[in-house]
Amino acid sequence: MIIGTAVNACGLAQALLMARSVKRQMPWAKIALCLVEKFPAHTLPDVDWIFTAREISEHLGLPDFESHMFKFNSLQCGVAMKGRMLAYLLESFPFEEHVVYLDPEMYALQPFHEIVHMLENRDVVLTPHHLEPSSPGDCSREIGTLADGTFHSGIVAVKNSPEGRHFAKWWMKIASGDFEGEPSGMFKDQPYLNFAPAYFNAGVLRHPGYNLAFWNLHENGRKVFRVDGDFVLTHQVPLCCVNFSNFLGLLESCMNQYVHDDGAFRQLWSEYQHELSLSRSENPSPPWSYSFFYSGETISNETRLRYKAALINRKPGGNPFSLSNQSEF
Secondary structure (H helix, E strand, C coil): EEEEEEEHHHHHHHHHHHHHHHHHHCCCEEEEEECCCCCCCCCCCCCEEEEEEEHHHHHCCCCCHHHHHHHHHHHHHCCCCHHHHHHHHHHHHHCEEEEEEECCCCCEECCCCHHHHHCCCCEEEECCCCCCCCCCCCCCCHHHHHHHEEEEEEEEEEEEEEEHHHHHHHHHHHHCCCCCCCCCCCCEEECHHHHHHHHHHHHECCCCCEEEEEEHHCCCCCCCCCEECCEEEEECCCCCCCEECCHHHHHHHHHHHHHHCCCHHHHHHHHCCCCCCCHHCCCCCCCHHEEECCCCCECCCHHHHHHHHHHHCCCCCCHHHHHHCCCCE
């Protein structure tokens, strides 16, 4: 099994915690990291292979790398490379049976036996954001999930089969940001996964121990307990993988609403924060190297949006990083 992730230098501290957690639980697994920066990465602990986003794109024969990267901001750099990373790993390691994409915020607490078992009969495995419907008279979570996507793109498992490779190339292309009317918001790659069970031999992993995150802490089946040093969920279900994304402080906000002050999840979060603090002290985060024009001017989000619109309607010539915020597209 290969576990792949895509991250810029700012997220390396979390990516290394993810890699360490995977090696603890699955020492046989290989870790591949796509660094979305202009500079190469030095050797990193628990990471078997490091590739740059440019290297992956060139290997896949994808043109206009600069145009592709210019469409995304630093928070979306993973969106720019998830599909490409999966396609690259499936192609470059043909004898590796399973490839799993994990966001850098993910943290493994058990081996991924359920994923491996499901991939015996499926070519793609997805995990839903929610496993329990909202209470009667309230469909706010369902409505919000319609925008963000039913399935979480932070954990996507693929069999190295013709169908699995077909899925990776489809996701890579449709989430590229090259089409008019694409989903809005930060997570533009996720809504397309809604189609995967219809288009491909994809399975839905309904195990509550995967993908525990701020958006499902309220669910009755995802209450966290500590038993003999291990973290388990309601009915003694093993907790396998946690998403420790605290985007806009949403994890801490949901903890305050749904987790007791002495709850086991707070213990787990505290332990993770301690590890993360140490990792960040060892891996300082420079500004994202794709945030700037070659002149050193910071690229504005408005400029990126104008450029993306121009790409959809026509093909601007030249390298966009050689221009400025005042350039017309």
